[in-house]
Amino acid sequence: xxxxxxxxxxRSASRSVSCAANRFDNRSVSRAxxxxxxxxxxxxxxxxxxxxxxxxxxxxxxxxVAPDGDDAAAGSLAKPFATVQRAxxxxxxxxxxxxxxxxxxxxxxxxxxxxxIFAYLMVLDKSGEKGKPITYAAYQDEKPVFDCxxxxxxxxxxxAFLVSGSWLHLRGIDVTGVQVxxxxxxxxxxxxxxGDNNIFERLTMHDGQAIGVYLARRASQNLILNCxxxxxxxxxxxxxxxxxxxxxxxxxxxxxxxxxxxxxxxNSDDGFDCINQAQAVVFEDCWAFYxxxxxxxxxxxxxxxxxxxxxxxxNSNVPNPIPRNTVRNCIAVxxxxxxxxxxxxxxxxxxxxxxxxxxxxxxxxxxCHKPDPDKTKRGVDIPGAxxxxxxxxxxxxxxxRAVIQLAATGNQIDHNAFPPGMVLSDSDFESLDETQLTAxxxxxxxxxxxxxxxxxxxxxLIGAGVNVGLPFAGEAPDIGAISQSPEKGNRN
Ligand SMILES: [Ca+2]
Ligand SMILES: [Ca+2]
Numbered sequence: 001x002x003x004x005x006x007x008x009x010x011r012s013a014s015r016s017v018s019c020a021a022n023r024f025d026n027r028s029v030s031r032a033x034x035x036x037x038x039x040x041x042x043x044x045x046x047x048x049x050x051x052x053x054x055x056x057x058x059x060x061x062x063x064x065v066a067p068d069g070d071d072a073a074a075g076s077l078a079k080p081f082a083t084v085q086r087a088x089x090x091x092x093x094x095x096x097x098x099x100x101x102x103x104x105x106x107x108x109x110x111x112x113x114x115x116x117i118f119a120y121l122m123v124l125d126k127s128g129e130k131g132k133p134i135t136y137a138a139y140q141d142e143k144p145v146f147d148c149x150x151x152x153x154x155x156x157x158x159x160a161f162l163v164s165g166s167w168l169h170l171r172g173i174d175v176t177g178v179q180v181x182x183x184x185x186x187x188x189x190x191x192x193x194x195g196d197n198n199i200f201e202r203l204t205m206h207d208g209q210a211i212g213v214y215l216a217r218r219a220s221q222n223l224i225l226n227c228x229x230x231x232x233x234x235x236x237x238x239x240x241x242x243x244x245x246x247x248x249x250x251x252x253x254x255x256x257x258x259x260x261x262x263x264x265x266x267n268s269d270d271g272f273d274c275i276n277q278a279q280a281v282v283f284e285d286c287w288a289f290y291x292x293x294x295x296x297x298x299x300x301x302x303x304x305x306x307x308x309x310x311x312x313x314x315n316s317n318v319p320n321p322i323p324r325n326t327v328r329n330c331i332a333v334x335x336x337x338x339x340x341x342x343x344x345x346x347x348x349x350x351x352x353x354x355x356x357x358x359x360x361x362x363x364x365x366x367x368c369h370k371p372d373p374d375k376t377k378r379g380v381d382i383p384g385a386x387x388x389x390x391x392x393x394x395x396x397x398x399x400x401r402a403v404i405q406l407a408a409t410g411n412q413i414d415h416n417a418f419p420p421g422m423v424l425s426d427s428d429f430e431s432l433d434e435t436q437l438t439a440x441x442x443x444x445x446x447x448x449x450x451x452x453x454x455x456x457x458x459x460x461l462i463g464a465g466v467n468v469g470l471p472f473a474g475e476a477p478d479i480g481a482i483s484q485s486p487e488k489g490n491r492n
Contacts, residue, residue, distance in 0.1 A: 060094035060132070063087045064139070067102040084122050084136065085112050094132035099173065101142025106160075108151050117182075119156040120192075121148065127195065128167035138172030138202075148208065149177030156181055158188040158210070166195040172202045178210035180236040187234065187244040189214045196220040196254060202445045203227040205247075209234040212247050212264070220254025220279075226261040226445040230438075233268035233294055242268025242300030246307075247291065251276035253319070258282045261447055265289045265438065269301035271335065275310030275343060278319040282326045283308065285447065285481075289437055292336030292360075303336025305359065309345025312369030313378060322347035328470065329481045331453065333357045333434060338365035346371075348386025348411070352468040355453045355481040357432075358396030364389075364418075367405040385410030391465035393417035393480040395424045395453070396432075415466040417479045428459040454482040 065087050069080035080100060081087050087097040106121055113120040128134040138144050148160050160175045175190040188210035191200060194217045204227070205212035212229030215222060229247035237244065247264025250257055251274065263286070264271035271288025274281050283306060292303015308325045311318045324347060331354070332339030339359035342349060344367055356363030366384030385407040394402035399419035406413070417424055426432055430451040439448035455461035455478060465477035477483070 060096065061090075061092065063090050063095060063097045064100060065097060066100035067104050083110070084124070087136075088124060088126050091126065091134050093127070093129040093134060093167070096135040096137060098137060098139040099144035100139050101144055103145045103147050106146055106148045106151050108153055111151070111153065113162070114156070117155065117157055118159065119151075119153040120159045120162040121151055122160065123162045123164065124168060125162075125164045127165040130167060130197070133167045133169045133199070134165075135169040135171065136173065137169070143174055144172070145174040145176060147177050148175065148179065152179050152181050154181055157186055159192045160189070160210070161191045162194070163191060163198060164194040165198075167197050168195065169199045170201065170203060171199075174204045176205075176207050178208035180209040180234045182237055184237060185244075186237050187211060190229075192216060193219045193222055196222065198222045199225060200227060201225045205229045205232065207231045209236060209245060211245055211249050212267075214249040214251065215254070215257055216252045218254045219252045219257065221256040222258075224248065224257075224259045224262055226441065226447070228263045229267060230263070230265045231267075231295065233300060243302060244269055245301070246270045246273040247288070248272045250274040250281045253278035255279040258284065259286055261285045261445075263287045263437070263447070264291060266293060266295055267291045268294065270304045270307045271332070272305070273307040274325060275307055277310070277325075278323060280323040280325055283328070283330055284326070285329045287331040287333070287437055287447070288335060288339070289331070289333035289434070290335065299336060303360065304341040304343070305332030305335040305339040305356075306330060307341050307343045308349055309341075309343045312344030312346045312371075315371055315375035318346060324349055326350045326352075327354060328352040328468075330354045331356075331437075331481050332359055332363070333437065335359045337361045339363045340365070342366045342368065342384045342387070342405075344369040344381070345384070348384070348388065351387060351389045351392055353391040353465065353470060353477065353479070353481055355393050356395070357453060362401045362404040363394040363397050364392070364403040365405050366403075368407075383407040388412045390415050390468050391477060391479050393424065393461065394419070395429075399423065415464065415479065417461055417464075422460060424461075428455060428461065430454045430456055450482050452482075453480065455480060
């Protein structure tokens with residue numbers, strides 16, 4: 001078995017053999033000659049060392065996996081492996097594993113690890129290193145599809161991928177059909193993440209019963225970039241209520257996780273959910289729409305666009321300090337219940353430059369919770385405080401549903417387009433064509449360009465915001481997630 005380029009381990013072996021040979025040869029020469037010979041040998045040995053001891057990072061190995069591959073093959077482009085697990089065995093930090101396009105029809109016999117009720121179909125537990133990630137990427141513009149429809153281990157929670165390794169970069173992988181086999185409370189997951197410093201890019205997770213990307217345990221410093229999760233509904237469990245399939249979830253105790261440029265729609269529970277996240281998380285340039293519903297419009301689970309908080313209804317295990325989450329440049333449209341939701345969070349959050357349109361109960365809902373003083377029973381719901389709310393817009397709901405459950409004092413609220421201070425009309429926007437939200441991504445994976453919810457020139461939204469630390473051109477940023485001028489403070 002040979003990779004396409006020399007493997008670092010092979011190069012180390014060459015070095016030790018060469019140096020041992022030089023030491024042996026020097027024994028038989030005279031002292032004077034030996035001195036010269038020793039110097040020559042030292043130079044030769046050093047030269048060999050330079051060639052073989054310090055592998056050039058650019059020479060990292062490349063491996064290939066294909067649906068018609070063979071795990072006994074070399075893993076080359078011409079003779080690819082069949083499975084991700086085999087490629088992981090071969091890969092070292094700095095290496096790239098290319099996944100050829102086509103359907104990988106996963107089977108129950110391929111489950112890599114079982115642990116109690118958990119069945120992990122593929123486990124990425126070998127880490128890269130800082131500056132030398134192991135990359136698992138779609139080959140060129142091909143589309144590797146991991147179809148998990150046939151993987152139905154009885155009474156198990158199913159993960160398509162468990163990523164417990166760190167310094168990994170996954171790009172361009174499609175996961176579909178992940179199953180739920182438990183009829184009570186449970187969840188299945190497309191990508192469960194326990195590691196740190198990973199990048200999850202251009203992953204697509206759809207038409208299954210599972211959560212898309214789910215960060216848990218010590219997962220920290222992960223970037224979830226330009227991923228899409230749609231049409232996920234856990235119809236097998238809890239009578240089909242659909243209360244567990246979110247698009248994206250962050251529920252660990254690690255810091256520094258960022259969701260950027262991701263879309264979630266028609267997921268049966270919420271679009272983005274960090275109810276159990278103990279350290280601050282950032283959602284930016286993300287879109288959530290039609291969550292809590294299925295394509296036919298059936299009402300399913302919770303149905304919030306961004307459930308950006310939690311803990312408040314608990315009497316124990318509330319993190320200290322309470323995490324302060326950030327939601328910026330995000331869009332929430334026609335989610336069943338709330339577009340942007342604080343979800344009983346006991347502290348405030350930072351909400352900048354978001355746009356909410358026509359969400360079912362409210363565009364913005366800052367509901368908080370006052371615990372029971374004796375902590376023996378559920379406390380009472382109260383309006384939220386501690387928030388900083390700037391440059392956001394609300395449209396498409398009755399005025400009394402634009403912003404709800406916000407305390408009259410204790411928040412910093414300014415430069416928003418909220419009624420009654422500013423009531424927008426349809427004519428303030430270039431377009432209200434929601435179909436733009438599901439348009440194909442740009443070639444590099446960026447979100448499609450929108451005229452939907454984009455303020456028209458001359459409207460009161462232009463230049464009416466305040467500097468919140470995001471880039472903008474001109475005197476002041478625009479209000480909302482989509483700027484009239486692309487360079488004016490958002491990346492959409
Ligand atoms: Ca739920
Ligand atoms: Ca949820």
